[in-house]
Amino acid sequence: MDEYKSGSNLEKILRAGHFAFTGECGPPKGANVDHLKKKFAHLKGMVDAVNITDNQTAVVRMSSLAASHLLVHEGMEPNFQMVCRDRNRLAITSDILGAHALGIRNMLCLSGDHQSFGNHTQAKNVHDIDSMQLIRLVTNMRDKGRFMNDEEIDVPPRLFVGAACNPFADPFEYRVYRLANKITAGADFIQTQCIFNMEKFRTFMHQAVDMGLTEKCFILAGVTPMKNLGMANFMAKFVPGMDIPDALKKRLKGVEKAKQAEEGICFALEQIEEFKQMEGVAGVHLMAIEWEHKVPEIAERAGVLPRPKV
Amino acid sequence: MIVADRKSLEEILAMVQEKHKILIVGCRGCVTVCNVGGEKEVEILEASINLARKTSDQPIEIETVTIERQCDNEYVAQLKEGINTYDAVVSLACGVGPQFLSEAYPDQLFFPGVNTTFFGGAVSHGVWEERCQGCGTCIIHHFDGLCPVARCAKSLLHGPCGGSSDGLCEVSKETLCIWDMIVKKKMEQGRLNDLLTVMEAKDWRSARDGGPRRSIREELIP
Ligand code: SF4
Numbered sequence: 444m445d446e447y448k449s450g451s452n453l454e455k456i457l458r459a460g461h462f463a464f465t466g467e468c469g470p471p472k473g474a475n476v477d478h479l480k481k482k483f484a485h486l487k488g489m490v491d492a493v494n495i496t497d498n499q500t501a502v503v504r505m506s507s508l509a510a511s512h513l514l515v516h517e518g519m520e521p522n523f524q525m526v527c528r529d530r531n532r533l534a535i536t537s538d539i540l541g542a543h544a545l546g547i548r549n550m551l552c553l554s555g556d557h558q559s560f561g562n563h564t565q566a567k568n569v570h571d572i573d574s575m576q577l578i579r580l581v582t583n584m585r586d587k588g589r590f591m592n593d594e595e596i597d598v599p600p601r602l603f604v605g606a607a608c609n610p611f612a613d614p615f616e617y618r619v620y621r622l623a624n625k626i627t628a629g630a631d632f633i634q635t636q637c638i639f640n641m642e643k644f645r646t647f648m649h650q651a652v653d654m655g656l657t658e659k660c661f662i663l664a665g666v667t668p669m670k671n672l673g674m675a676n677f678m679a680k681f682v683p684g685m686d687i688p689d690a691l692k693k694r695l696k697g698v699e700k701a702k703q704a705e706e707g708i709c710f711a712l713e714q715i716e717e718f719k720q721m722e723g724v725a726g727v728h729l730m731a732i733e734w735e736h737k738v739p740e741i742a743e744r745a746g747v748l749p750r751p752k753v
Numbered sequence: 754m755i756v757a758d759r760k761s762l763e764e765i766l767a768m769v770q771e772k773h774k775i776l777i778v779g780c781r782g783c784v785t786v787c788n789v790g791g792e793k794e795v796e797i798l799e800a801s802i803n804l805a806r807k808t809s810d811q812p813i814e815i816e817t818v819t820i821e822r823q824c825d826n827e828y829v830a831q832l833k834e835g836i837n838t839y840d841a842v843v844s845l846a847c848g849v850g851p852q853f854l855s856e857a858y859p860d861q862l863f864f865p866g867v868n869t870t871f872f873g874g875a876v877s878h879g880v881w882e883e884r885c886q887g888c889g890t891c892i893i894h895h896f897d898g899l900c901p902v903a904r905c906a907k908s909l910l911h912g913p914c915g916g917s918s919d920g921l922c923e924v925s926k927e928t929l930c931i932w933d934m935i936v937k938k939k940m941e942q943g944r945l946n947d948l949l950t951v952m953e954a955k956d957w958r959s960a961r962d963g964g965p966r967r968s969i970r971e972e973l974i975p
């Protein structure tokens with residue numbers, strides 16, 4: 444086996460051929476470290492790495508870099524998310540160097556939701572580079588030891604580089620090509636947007652396998668357990684790029700309110716079962732949004748515990 | 754052309770609140786074409802200010818004039834006569850106009866009567882849309898003549914992002930996703946391969962980011 448790119452736990456798990464299981468945690472809307480640590484505790488030992496979101500949905504929160512660092516302190520592994528909305532190439536580059544210096548070894552490259560969704564709608568959006576170019580920037584820093592301006596880096600940062608992919612955005616026929624492009628840009632792994640429309644995802648994965656993409660990159664399928672019907676309706680309406688089939692809404696509606704959470708978890712577990720078998724899927728990325736305390740139960744019932752050690 | 758919207762009457766009234774004698778200057782350039790700062794709109798604004806000031810018992814004296822172009826010193830010079838006899842001047846040209854006027858007549862106060870919005874054109878009667886943001890290095894030959902710099906809400910050079918839905922941009926149901934248009938055109942015309950590369954990051958020095966810009970044409974300099 445070649446040398447590891449960053450030697451992160453996530454990289455080792457994937458390279459060893461284990462079915463990866465990653466989690467997610469949103470930093471607080473404040474400097475409440477205690478609360479953040481409590482959320483981390485739910486995820487400890489349950490997942491291979493924890494995505495630390497970066498001002499997700501353009502709502503301002505504690506920086507993903509700082510929160511990722513706090514996670515390292517807890518002896519856990521972050522997947523440091525970075526959006527192009529809030530930083531130009533200078534800030535991006537220095538944060539990447541800082542991330543490496545703070546012991547962060549995974550990074551996820553994103554464009555970022557438009558600021559009109561968030562709580563600082565008057566902000567200027569940066570978008571100096573886009574997510575594709577961000578992947579290129581960070582992998583060139585790592586592999587060539589060069590900044591974007593081609594200057595040499597004194598101790599290049601080593602990060603395992605991920606990218607997002609939303610198979611449910613339009614035009615559908617182009618989505619697999621955009622994925623291919625992210626892999627060309629240098630993505631080591633992909634975490635997909637939350638999947639609810641399994642039919643469409645199966646088609647998408649077929650295309651990805653046919654194009655040989657799953658040979659070049661690890662694809663983790665995004666799973667979000669629905670807490671209730673209200674959440675499904677909210678996401679369908681307000682979260683960009685969500686595809687929530689009526690059948691799922693019907694299924695949630697079909698049980699009384701108190702049991703909707705269990706129904707949502709059951710659906711997620713069925714999905715995970717299918718992903719374990721699905722050709723080309725290398726793992727699951729579980730986004731239990733503000734539901735971190737449910738992760739141990741879900742991981743247990745999904746049969747992904749204990750997490751392998753490599 | 755440069756597109757603009759009229760500022761609200763309230764805002765203009767607030768600018769001229771303490772003034773007793775003003776001049777409104779229109780422009781026969783872009784703002785006439787987009788129906789915001791030509792002769793007709795100058796008259797409308799004059800009437801509206803007059804009425805509002807009369808109603809509030811603070812009558813005002815207003816004179817009007819519309820010149821060929823406020824972005825051209827040759828025409829701006831036509832205003833020389835009597836320009837300093839007003840308490841203030843409201844320009845209905847794009848943001849360039851009141852600045853050329855301010856520079857030509859430093860003793861006078863010039864107020865903008867419009868909000869300059871974008872470079873674009875009318876897509877149907879009464880509807881204008883942005884097409885260009887003057888980034889200084891045009892790259893739309895890569896995108897079949899469509900501009901993601903100005904027309905993608907995130908200026909992505911590799912779209913569409915995960916928020917593109919049904920041909921619309923994630924920012925609003927009224928905004929087309931330009932990347933949806935680019936991709937569909939490429940696919941229909943068998944040029945998808947054009948998109949399967951990673952483009953160099955854009956050099957923003959030629960855009961506003963490099964500081965205020967200047968165009969010099971040696972052959973025209975006497
Ligand atoms: S690439 Fe630049 S110059 Fe060309 S249309 Fe777009 S914004 Fe205008």
Ligand code: SF4
Pocket residue numbers: 904905906907908909912913914915916917918921922923924929930931932933
């Ligand atoms: S939806 Fe389309 S136009 Fe809007 S930000 Fe995304 S790629 Fe750009």
